[in-house]
Each structure stands twice: as C-alpha cells, then as structure tokens.
Amino acid sequence: MHAIDRERSRHSAELYAIWNGKPYYLDEAVKNSEKQYSYAFWSDAGSFRSDHVYRGWPSSARIEEVWDEGSRVSGVAKEDLLFFPMWEPPHASMKDWQEALGPVDTDFSEGSFFGGSPQTVRWWKELFYLYHDYYLSQGIFVGKDQTLINALFLLHPSRVITVWVSDPDAPAHQGLVSSIEGPLGSCEPQRTDAPHPPLASSNPPSFDESQFDVILRRQRVRPPLGPSRKSTTIPSRFLNLSNEFEFAGWGSFINLRLEASDYEAGEARIKMNDGMKILGQFTASALAGNAVLGSVFYALPAVVGVASVYSPISLFIATLTLFVWRPIMEELGSAFPICGAPYSYLLNISNKSLALLGAALLFLDFASTSVVSAATATSYLAGEVALPFPEFVGTIIVLLIFTVVSLSGMKESARVALCVLTLHMVTMTILIIAGAVHWANIGNGQIIENWHNGKASSASEVAKQIFNGFCLGMLGLTGFECIPAYIARIKPGRLPLVLRNLHYPAIALNCVLMTLVLAIVPLESILQGDNISSLLAEKTIGKGMRSFIVVNAIIVLCGGVLTGILSACELLEQLTLDRMIPKSFSRTMPVTNSPYISVISFIAFSAAIYASTGAQLSIVSKMFSLVWLVVMSLFPLALLLLKFNRGRLLRTPNTPFWVVLLALTLVPVVFAGNVVVDPTTAGYFAVYLIAIVFFFSATQNKTRILKWSYGIYDQFPSLHRWSLTKSYGERIINLMRTLKRQPVGILVKTDEINNLFHMILYVRDNEETACVKIVHFVDEEFGVPSELEANARILDEAFPEITIDLIIVTGCFNPINVAALAHRLNIPPSLMFMSCPGPTFKYRVADLGTRIITL
Structure with missing residues (x-):
C-alpha cells in the first residue's frame, strides 16, 4: 500500500x-x-x-x-x-x-x-x-x-x-x-436546544x-493495479474495434532515485553540450559568411537586371534593413541559445503547427541555397570554358558530387570555412582595389555613359526601378538566417559580434562592387552576362584575374551547396528527435555515419525544384529571395510571440516594440515587390511550400491518418475476410499502439491543477503519444506539493486517452539531474516539457535542453 x-x-x-x-x-x-x-x-x-x-x-x-x-x-x-x-x-x-x-x-x-x-x-x-x-x-x-x-x-x-x-x-x-x-x-x-446547521446553502463554500x-x-479509489483500463459509455467509432482501443491504462505513482549510471550519462551529456561552444566570433562568422558574402555572385546579376544604373542605391537600402533585424536576432538568441532556429524558437513559444511551418520554410531555404549555388557555379564555369553538355546537366553533376561528398562523412569545418572565406575576402579586396585604381585611371566616362543609357525617363520609373532592385537586393543578405541555426556552438556573448562582422562587409561588398562594375564595364555587357565579377576582373587586371575570380566563385558557391545539404540534415535530425518526421531519416551509413536518407531526400527535392523551373537560374534566384524573406519574417514573429507568451524569460537586449512591427511591415512590402517583378515566382514558392508542409503535416499526424485509414478499411467487411487484406487492420492497430507508447515528460514545480491541465492539453494537441510522465524533483527542504498526486489522478481520469504517470525524483532541479532523468526514462530532453522560467531562474533553457510549453 x-x-x-x-x-x-x-x-x-x-x-x-x-x-x-x-x-x-x-x-x-x-x-x-x-x-x-x-x-x-x-x-x-x-x-x-x-x-x-x-x-x-x-x-x-x-x-x-x-x-x-x-x-x-x-x-x-x-x-x-x-x-x-x-x-x-x-x-x-x-x-x-x-x-x-x-x-x-x-x-x-x-x-x-x-x-x-x-x-x-x-x-x-x-x-x-x-x-x-x-x-x-x-x-x-x-x-x-x-x-x-x-x-x-x-x-x-x-x-x-x-x-x-x-x-x-x-x-x-x-x-x-x-x-x-x-x-x-x-x-x-x-x-435539542440548538438547531442543526443546514445541509445546503445558496452561498459559495468558504x-x-x-x-x-x-x-x-x-481518497479517490481506483481499480486495483494491473491491466485494468479506463472505460467509457461512448461507443466506438469503429465497427470492428471496441472502445477499449481508444482508452489508455491507469497512471501510476513512482518514487524514483537516480542511479550512478544515470548521473554519469547526465554529466556526459552536459559536458558534450558545453564542448559544442567552441566557435569564436570569426570562426562563427565564417560558417555563414561564405553564404552571405558569396551571394554577390548571384545577387548582383539579378539586381542589375531590374534596377539598371540604380543598382548601388537599391543594394545600399537593402543591406541597411539588417539594422532592423540584428537586435531582434540578438534578443531571440539570448533567450534561446539552441540550434535549429527559427524553428526552435517557434517550437518553444507557440504550437507545433507554426513550428512545422517554420521548418518547412527553412527546408525550402536550404534547398534554394544549394540549387542557386550549384547553378551559379556552373554558370560561371560555362562562361569560361565550353562545356560538353548543357548547363543544367552541370548543375545536376555538382549536386551529385556533393551528395557523394556528404555521404562520405565529410562535414563542414569552421576552420575550413574560415580559410575559404579568407580566400574570398582577399580576392574581393584585390578586385575592389584594382577596380578603384582602374576607375581613377579611366575617369568617369564609362559611368556617365552607362548612366545616360540606363536612366529612367520619369521619377516614378526611377522609384520603381530602385524599389524592384531593393526587393531583389535582399539576395545579397542570404545566409544571415543560418547564423541562429548553429548558435549553440557559438561562445556566449559572441552572437552580436558575428552579426556585426558579416553585416558591415555585406554592405561594403555589395554596394562598392556594384558601383565599380557600373564605372568600368559597359551596361550592355553587364546586362548580357551573369559573370559580372569576372567581367570586372578582366577589365581591371586581365584575363588571368578573371579566371581566378571564376575559380574563387566556384569554390565559394560549392561551399554553399555543401552548407545547404548539411544544414538540411541537421534540421531533419532535430525534427526526428522531436518526433515530427519518421526515425528513418536519422538512419546512418555503417562506415561514415552519414544520414543517407536525409541526404538523398534533400538532393532529390532540390533537383525537383531545379527541374520544375525549367533549369532557369533567374527563376530559382527570385524564388530564393521570396523564401529568404519569409524565413526572415519568422524572427520578428517569434520575438512578438516571445514577448507575449514567454515574457518572463530572461534575455537581452530588450528590442523596442516598434522595431518588431517595422520588420513585420517590411516583409510583406518587399515580398509584394518581388512578386510584381516576376509573378511566376510566387507560384513556384507556393507549390514547393505546400508540398513540404503537406509532408511534414502528414508525418506529424501519423496516428490520425492511420485512424482514417482504419476507418475506411473498417467500412468494407469483405476486406476483413480476404486473405490478402485481412491482416491490414491488425497492422494499422499495431502501428497506432507503437506510436502511442512513445513517452514524453512534463516537469512541474507546483500542484496547481490549471497549470497541469494546460500542459496535458498541449501534449494531447501537439504530440502523438498516450504516455505522459509528470515529473517533480523533490528535496528535503520543500517536499512534495500536497495536492500533486490527487490532481494527477484527476487529470488521469479527465484524459482517458492518455496514461498519466506521476514520478517523484529525489534531487534538485538542475541540468545534470534533468539529463540523468532523460537517460533513465529514455526520453530525449527535447521531449521533456516545462513552464516558462522567471528572471530569477539560475539556469538557461539551453542548459536544460527542455522545451517550454506554457507561460
């Protein structure tokens, strides 16, 4: 007893x-x-x-x-x-x-x-x-x-x-x-002389x-412990399945003491997480820097195609907008220094549906990065040598080559990325210096000629060209969205420096390089070729420098292909841990430990994007701009939800509300501008996004789809008798039972039933499980809240489709004990949920690895 x-x-x-x-x-x-x-x-x-x-x-x-x-x-x-x-x-x-x-x-x-x-x-x-x-x-x-x-x-x-x-x-x-x-x-x-108090009163009880x-x-009395199940008077929705299937068993009470092996595993996990924080401001800048500063190879041709001689103005305005996003990204990063952003932000401040939308946009962004980088690299190569095959074949070959590289186990290194970025920046610096010297030697004749040939006929047309160039100029900032994705590997306090290190060079590189191109290269040559940087190199230094620029471009852009593949694999791995997609995506090859299903799936999706656009780089680039814009909109949206849903969470700086609203206003304006430039890109964007969201939604609602499948199967009695189909029903039921047995944990501090109720509601609405473990860490000073067990029993009865266990763990609530408990219960920390900690809480959310699900 x-x-x-x-x-x-x-x-x-x-x-x-x-x-x-x-x-x-x-x-x-x-x-x-x-x-x-x-x-x-x-x-x-x-x-x-x-x-x-x-x-x-x-x-x-x-x-x-x-x-x-x-x-x-x-x-x-x-x-x-x-x-x-x-x-x-x-x-x-x-x-x-x-x-x-x-x-x-x-x-x-x-x-x-x-x-x-x-x-x-x-x-x-x-x-x-x-x-x-x-x-x-x-x-x-x-x-x-x-x-x-x-x-x-x-x-x-x-x-x-x-x-x-x-x-x-x-x-x-x-x-x-x-x-x-x-x-x-x-x-x-x-x-006899005193009246008996009334049995009932109209007044509420004190x-x-x-x-x-x-x-x-x-003193609630339940059936004896054992295989007894909750029951209901509601009939089953299925013809050949009793309503017992819909209802889980009774929860239990467990008094748990963690063992030495659990603490060892917990300490190992904490040390591993601490060991990930190895990136300083320069190595962290290099990981995203190749994508940010390498975007000039495909951003400049796209912008000059719509803004003409006003391209430097458009690019300058576009790069300035990042001053709006930087404080937003810094505040979010201080609140949630965890990998997978902005998907991880949305998962901790909203429901899984919005987080899945963020994951779908990130996946599309990574795919667009790989496709645009591969196609641009092929385009630069085709501009220098005569390829024995069409350019689209070269793009496919680049994707296949880096598929093999990814499957071989080679992973992106911060030091290698820093070397590549250093080579790129040195090359661009030489080009800019040489271009400035050449401009001084030839004078302003070429830029004046280009101005007369490309200027608009009216003020409204000027504004239109600048606005269109501004919208496409956002391509020059692609890569910034990748920085929060690996923030857990950045040393504390370095995120603002990383954003600064990439922002200022992006302003200088895009604006200065575009101005030099207009000052040295004829406008007709600029509009006809995609290799703008190589044209500038040839004009300023010679053909040898042009070839070197092409080689540099191919190296940097191929690094972007690999970055897209690896980023997508990390996202899919996180989605697997959160049980949003099947575990099969985390299967690895025996020797290289590469997630081959994730790699192949990503490359197949990227190839489908490229093929569906008719292998046109311009369309993919414009769609990439739309995807990047929507991904960037997730940051102010996440901060808005953070201020409202998780306002007690400690973070710095405190971004003014008007800055968040300004960022949210800029996104639809620029998005509309990109659609006006080429309306077909919106269609491509919508189709790809819907396809990814449909896939993620299907994998997130496996149990519901299985129920629908069994419901359809159940409507045809003959299917239960045919030898080929009679086992289908049992297979579907077994799959549903397997999914429901996957446990999640809820870490609670108090016994307030309203808080417990909302946490159970979150699990019911967002997780595919019928097994919830309410966990309370107890020490000798405070003891167990008096109503915790009683309230857990009430919730166990209120949610008959969920088995709610109450686990009392001896020990303090700290990162090591949480990690040890995760090892003992075999539940990933990302599937252990808690309420939002206040400003006096001495640990960060990243230290615990848990998910915040309530205010």
Whole structure:
C-alpha cells in the first residue's frame, strides 16, 4: 500500500509501522505492568526534539479534573473516556463525512500524546486495528495514524475528551470559537436546544469548507493495479474495434532515485553540450559568411537586371534593413541559445503547427541555397570554358558530387570555412582595389555613359526601378538566417559580434562592387552576362584575374551547396528527435555515419525544384529571395510571440516594440515587390511550400491518418475476410499502439491543477503519444506539493486517452539531474516539457535542453 501514498517521498513504510503500532505498544505495556494504574498514556519520543508542552503533565489532580468534566459534559463514564489533544475542532463540513470515505487527512487531532483508563486503552487498540484492517482491505491507504484517529473521532465523538494542544491548562470547553457548540464542536451529539446547521446553502463554500472536498479527492479509489483500463459509455467509432482501443491504462505513482549510471550519462551529456561552444566570433562568422558574402555572385546579376544604373542605391537600402533585424536576432538568441532556429524558437513559444511551418520554410531555404549555388557555379564555369553538355546537366553533376561528398562523412569545418572565406575576402579586396585604381585611371566616362543609357525617363520609373532592385537586393543578405541555426556552438556573448562582422562587409561588398562594375564595364555587357565579377576582373587586371575570380566563385558557391545539404540534415535530425518526421531519416551509413536518407531526400527535392523551373537560374534566384524573406519574417514573429507568451524569460537586449512591427511591415512590402517583378515566382514558392508542409503535416499526424485509414478499411467487411487484406487492420492497430507508447515528460514545480491541465492539453494537441510522465524533483527542504498526486489522478481520469504517470525524483532541479532523468526514462530532453522560467531562474533553457510549453 505504500506505493499509493502521496507522501511516500517523505515517509517510509517503517515509519508508518511505528506510528500505527502505538495502540498496541500502550496496551501491551498496561497488560505487562506489575502495577495496576488508573490511567495510561503514550507520548512520542520524537516530540521531545523541541520544547514539549506536556513535560510536567499530567498530575493526578489535573487528570481527575479533566475526566470529571468530560464525564459531566458527555454523559459517558470516566473509565470509558479517551484523551487526545486537539489542534482545532473538526470543521462543520465534517458532518457529511461517512465511514466509507476512509481516513480524514487533515490536522485537527494530535496523535503524539493520548491515553485513558486500561479498559479504554484496550478498547482503543481493538477499534483502531479493526478500522485499520478494514480500510486496507478496501484499497484505501492508511499510513499516518493521525488520519485514522481523525476518522475514529468522528465515529465515536462522545468517548473523546480533549484540550488545546498549545494550552494544556485550558478546560475542554473554553477557548472554542463562538460558532462551535460544546467541547467536541460539530462532532458532539446534537443538542435539542440548538438547531442543526443546514445541509445546503445558496452561498459559495468558504476556503475552510472546501477542505472536505480536498479529503474526498485524496481518497479517490481506483481499480486495483494491473491491466485494468479506463472505460467509457461512448461507443466506438469503429465497427470492428471496441472502445477499449481508444482508452489508455491507469497512471501510476513512482518514487524514483537516480542511479550512478544515470548521473554519469547526465554529466556526459552536459559536458558534450558545453564542448559544442567552441566557435569564436570569426570562426562563427565564417560558417555563414561564405553564404552571405558569396551571394554577390548571384545577387548582383539579378539586381542589375531590374534596377539598371540604380543598382548601388537599391543594394545600399537593402543591406541597411539588417539594422532592423540584428537586435531582434540578438534578443531571440539570448533567450534561446539552441540550434535549429527559427524553428526552435517557434517550437518553444507557440504550437507545433507554426513550428512545422517554420521548418518547412527553412527546408525550402536550404534547398534554394544549394540549387542557386550549384547553378551559379556552373554558370560561371560555362562562361569560361565550353562545356560538353548543357548547363543544367552541370548543375545536376555538382549536386551529385556533393551528395557523394556528404555521404562520405565529410562535414563542414569552421576552420575550413574560415580559410575559404579568407580566400574570398582577399580576392574581393584585390578586385575592389584594382577596380578603384582602374576607375581613377579611366575617369568617369564609362559611368556617365552607362548612366545616360540606363536612366529612367520619369521619377516614378526611377522609384520603381530602385524599389524592384531593393526587393531583389535582399539576395545579397542570404545566409544571415543560418547564423541562429548553429548558435549553440557559438561562445556566449559572441552572437552580436558575428552579426556585426558579416553585416558591415555585406554592405561594403555589395554596394562598392556594384558601383565599380557600373564605372568600368559597359551596361550592355553587364546586362548580357551573369559573370559580372569576372567581367570586372578582366577589365581591371586581365584575363588571368578573371579566371581566378571564376575559380574563387566556384569554390565559394560549392561551399554553399555543401552548407545547404548539411544544414538540411541537421534540421531533419532535430525534427526526428522531436518526433515530427519518421526515425528513418536519422538512419546512418555503417562506415561514415552519414544520414543517407536525409541526404538523398534533400538532393532529390532540390533537383525537383531545379527541374520544375525549367533549369532557369533567374527563376530559382527570385524564388530564393521570396523564401529568404519569409524565413526572415519568422524572427520578428517569434520575438512578438516571445514577448507575449514567454515574457518572463530572461534575455537581452530588450528590442523596442516598434522595431518588431517595422520588420513585420517590411516583409510583406518587399515580398509584394518581388512578386510584381516576376509573378511566376510566387507560384513556384507556393507549390514547393505546400508540398513540404503537406509532408511534414502528414508525418506529424501519423496516428490520425492511420485512424482514417482504419476507418475506411473498417467500412468494407469483405476486406476483413480476404486473405490478402485481412491482416491490414491488425497492422494499422499495431502501428497506432507503437506510436502511442512513445513517452514524453512534463516537469512541474507546483500542484496547481490549471497549470497541469494546460500542459496535458498541449501534449494531447501537439504530440502523438498516450504516455505522459509528470515529473517533480523533490528535496528535503520543500517536499512534495500536497495536492500533486490527487490532481494527477484527476487529470488521469479527465484524459482517458492518455496514461498519466506521476514520478517523484529525489534531487534538485538542475541540468545534470534533468539529463540523468532523460537517460533513465529514455526520453530525449527535447521531449521533456516545462513552464516558462522567471528572471530569477539560475539556469538557461539551453542548459536544460527542455522545451517550454506554457507561460
């Protein structure tokens, strides 16, 4: 029975045995005593740890006074009276208590001191163990003797006399509140001259009156432990499947002590997470820097095609917009320094549906990065040498080459990325210096000619070209969205520096390079060729520099292909851990440990994008701009939700609200501008996004789809009889049961049922499971919240489709214990949920690895 005690974490079975042995010990002492005593008393030795009010009591005179008075008031003979001190009289609500309700778990009797005549002591022993054994036989826990004493008080009020435990000199009938009649309060037999309190009242119950409901809730009786299932009167929705399938088993109570192996695993996980924070500001800048600063190879041709001679202005305005996003990204990064952003942001501040949309956009962004990088690299190569095959074949070959590279186990290294970025920046610096010198030598003749040939005929046309160039100029910032994706690997406090290190060079590189191109290269040549940078190199230095620029471009762009593949694999791995997509995506090759299903799926999707656009780089680039814009909109949206849903979370800086609104306003404006430039890109974007969202939604709602499938299967009785199809139903049921058995954890601090209810609702609506484990970490200082087990039982009954277990873990709530618990329960930390911590919480969310699901 100790297993169902709500206070088992504080009280052992041995302690309960001692408490419940008091009547026996006192009776045995009386029977075995050589002398005949008029009264015998029990006093707990443990109560003498502090000053004891009965150290000098009882005296024989005082005993006779109390027993005489008790006999006069109750009409019971002195030798039949039992003495117990009392903290307070039973509440008036106890009038509705009945024997079958079991022990009364509240504080009004004091069980550390009691006694009476020898015959009363013997009567008390027999009565105590009679009801003790009876309640145990009914499956009702009896541990604290005080709860049974309370019940026996209510059954035999006339035989109990008492004094206040804090005032042993007071007579039994003095000091009671005026609303209570008699020394026993509402336990006393009803007097003929006093009206009985009404059984019902139109007024709401007071807080004290609600205590009776608390007692009832704590004593809820369930079927015995075992295979019993919850049941319902609602009929099953399936013709050939009983409603038992819809309902899970009863939850259980577990008192858990973590073992040494669990702590070792937890410490190893914490060390591994701490060891990931190895990137300083420059190495962290290099990972995304190749994508950000390498975007000039495909951003400049796209912008000059719509903005003409106004391209430098458009690019300057476009690169300035990142000043709006930087504080937003910094605040989000300080609140959630975890990988997978912005998907991980949305997962911690909203529901899974919005997070899935973010994941779909990220996946499309990574695919567009790989396609545009591969196609641009092929285009640069085709501009230098005559390829023996069409350009689209070269793009496919590049994708296949890096598929093999990814499957071989080669992963992106920050140092390698830094070397590539350094080569790129040195090359661009040489080109810019050479271009500036060449411009000084030739004068302004070429830029003036280009200006006259490309300027618009009216002010409105000028504004249109600048706006269109501004919209496509966002391509020059692609890659910034990748920085938060690996923020967990960046040393604390370095994120603002990384954003700064990439922002300023992006402004200079895009604007200065575009201005030099217009000042040196004829506008007709600019509009006809995609290799703008190589044209500039040839004009300024010579053909050798042109070839070197092409080689540099191919190296940087191929690095972008690999970045897209690896980023997508990391995203798919995180989605697998969060059980959003099948586990098969995490399968790895035996030697290289590469996630081959993820790699092949991503490359196949990228090839489908490229093929569906007719292998046109311009269309993919414009669609890429749309995807990047929507991905960037997720950051201000996430911060807006963070301020509203997780406002207590500690973070810096505190971005002004108007900055968030400005970012959210810029996105639809620029998005509309890109659609106006080429409306077909919106169609491509919508089709690809819908396809990814449909796939992710299907994998997230596997159980629901299986239910629909079984429902359709169930409508055709012949399918249950045919040899080829009769086993389908059992297979579907087994799949659903397997999905439902995957547990998740809920880490709780308090026993507030409204908070527990909302957390269970989140799990029901967002996770495919019927197994929830409510976990509370308890230490010796605070103990288990009094109503936690009772409320967990109520929720277990309120959600019959979910089995809700309550686990009390001995230990403090800290990252090591959470990681150790995850190892013990075999639940990933990302599937252990908690409420939003406040500003005084001494750990970061990233340290715990858990997910925040409520305010």
